[in-house]
Amino acid sequence: MRRFTWVVALVMVCLSLVVSGCGKKDAGSVVKELDGVMSKLQSYHGKGQMTLRTGQDPQEYDVEVSFQAPSFYRISLTNAKKDITQIVLRNDDGVFVLTPHLNKSFRFQSDWPENQGQVYLYQSLVQSILMDNERHFTSDEKAYVFDVVANYQNGSLARQKVWLDKRNYAPQHVEVSDANSNVMVIVKFDQFEFGTKFEKDQFDMQRNMTGWNLKTLPTMMQGDSKTGEKSGATDSKAGTGAAGGNQGAKGTTQEKGDKGTTAGQGSGTDAKGGAAGTSKETTSAGAAVGNGASNSSAADGTKTGSTNSSQGTAANGTQAAAAGAKKDTSKQQSFGIVEPRYMPSGVKKQDVTELKLGEEQAVMLRYSGKYNYTLMESRPQVQTVSVLPGDILDLGFTLGVVTGDAKKTLTWTYDGIEFRLSTGDLPATEMIKVAQAVQGEIGK
Numbered sequence: 196m197r198r199f200t201w202v203v204a205l206v207m208v209c210l211s212l213v214v215s216g217c218g219k220k221d222a223g224s225v226v227k228e229l230d231g232v233m234s235k236l237q238s239y240h241g242k243g244q245m246t247l248r249t250g251q252d253p254q255e256y257d258v259e260v261s262f263q264a265p266s267f268y269r270i271s272l273t274n275a276k277k278d279i280t281q282i283v284l285r286n287d288d289g290v291f292v293l294t295p296h297l298n299k300s301f302r303f304q305s306d307w308p309e310n311q312g313q314v315y316l317y318q319s320l321v322q323s324i325l326m327d328n329e330r331h332f333t334s335d336e337k338a339y340v341f342d343v344v345a346n347y348q349n350g351s352l353a354r355q356k357v358w359l360d361k362r363n364y365a366p367q368h369v370e371v372s373d374a375n376s377n378v379m380v381i382v383k384f385d386q387f388e389f390g391t392k393f394e395k396d397q398f399d400m401q402r403n404m405t406g407w408n409l410k411t412l413p414t415m416m417q418g419d420s421k422t423g424e425k426s427g428a429t430d431s432k433a434g435t436g437a438a439g440g441n442q443g444a445k446g447t448t449q450e451k452g453d454k455g456t457t458a459g460q461g462s463g464t465d466a467k468g469g470a471a472g473t474s475k476e477t478t479s480a481g482a483a484v485g486n487g488a489s490n491s492s493a494a495d496g497t498k499t500g501s502t503n504s505s506q507g508t509a510a511n512g513t514q515a516a517a518a519g520a521k522k523d524t525s526k527q528q529s530f531g532i533v534e535p536r537y538m539p540s541g542v543k544k545q546d547v548t549e550l551k552l553g554e555e556q557a558v559m560l561r562y563s564g565k566y567n568y569t570l571m572e573s574r575p576q577v578q579t580v581s582v583l584p585g586d587i588l589d590l591g592f593t594l595g596v597v598t599g600d601a602k603k604t605l606t607w608t609y610d611g612i613e614f615r616l617s618t619g620d621l622p623a624t625e626m627i628k629v630a631q632a633v634q635g636e637i638g639k
Contacts, residue, residue, distance in 0.1 A: 541565030
């Protein structure tokens with residue numbers, strides 16, 4: 196009897212070991228299943244926070260990513276403190292970098308993001324795992340953890356650790372480190388869903404330009420699909436009228452008065468019957484970006500007011516709006532000088548020059564030595580730039596636009612200031628470092 200009991204106990208121990216062994220996966224089996232997930236990937240939507248430690252103080256950003264096969268992308272990066280959003284889209288018309296609060300857009304014919312990794316894109320994270328044959332693999336209670344080589348435009352980022360949910364391989368957490376193992380970028384996903392059903396205009400450029408600040412604008416199909424498609428939405432508390440839907444961004448003008456903001460779209464007819472404006476904004480910013488800071492100029496935009504015949508226009512309100520716009524423009528131009536904390540070795544600041552781009556105040560900082568470059572700073576008024584020959588450069592805290600061949604210009608926006616870094620010899624890695632060095636700086 197004792198022998199029988201001993202045999203039964205031994206069998207149970209063996210069975211428990213087999214069962215527990217079956218519940219564990221090694222790196223090879225996880226990688227194989229990840230490859231299968233990628234081959235069947237149709238769509239996803241995720242939200243989270245990104246922390247950058249590339250400056251003196253950590254910077255926080257809200258990140259929202261959407262993907263729909265075969266190649267539609269939408270990335271929204273929002274400065275958590277300043278509530279300023281930049282959107283990157285890829286659809287059948289090309290790749291767009293949108294700065295909606297400035298009504299500014301750049302468009303490219305590019306294979307982005309296939310030609311460069313993004314720390315918040317699922318494809319980039321999985322590909323870094325699949326491609327690194329010397330990957331390190333561990334696991335905890337809820338996640339598989341991979342430590343692999345980082346493959347990003349910023350050459351100072353060497354490795355990254357990726358936490359993947361054991362249930363469905365959704366990303367939970369990402370940490371990207373430099374060559375000294377200092378964690379420089381952290382992305383934490385609060386939610387991530389595969390198989391998302393999006394609204395048909397989720398990746399539409401005009402919808403994203405006009406509806407970016409409507410907090411109720413749905414991301415996925417839910418309830419009434421017409422939400423966010425009305426021609427005008429009015430926030431009575433904030434005194435803000437915002438044109439939404441699929442109307443064009445080129446006819447947009449913003450007149451800021453003491454009591455709020457009215458944005459006119461298309462025909463300039465406000466949904467509430469109030470005064471709205473139509474605008475034909477022209478700018479040579481495209482030429483400025485393409486040809487470098489020395490050739491920068493901006494033409495005046497001409498504005499034409501239109502009235503709603505059925506409701507009429509309050510003359511006093513129009514005058515107040517115009518006065519407010521003039522006051523706001525003056526305020527925008529007085530932004531001071533933002534000096535990057537970083538200069539490449541062998542480079543010194545040469546001088547600072549104040550100048551005008553059309554009607555806009557600007558400053559230009561010149562640097563010389565081992566490398567030579569200029570940094571133009573301005574607060575642009577509402578304007579739109581269309582198709583440009585160039586590409587996207589990931590700066591971490593925002594996405595920049597690189598144009599030019601022999602002389603390149605990197606353009607990006609931070610805290611309402613447009614920066615243009617122009618050079619004929621500064622390497623791309625150094626351009627990124629200079630651009631990142633304005634993050635968190637205050638105009639002096």
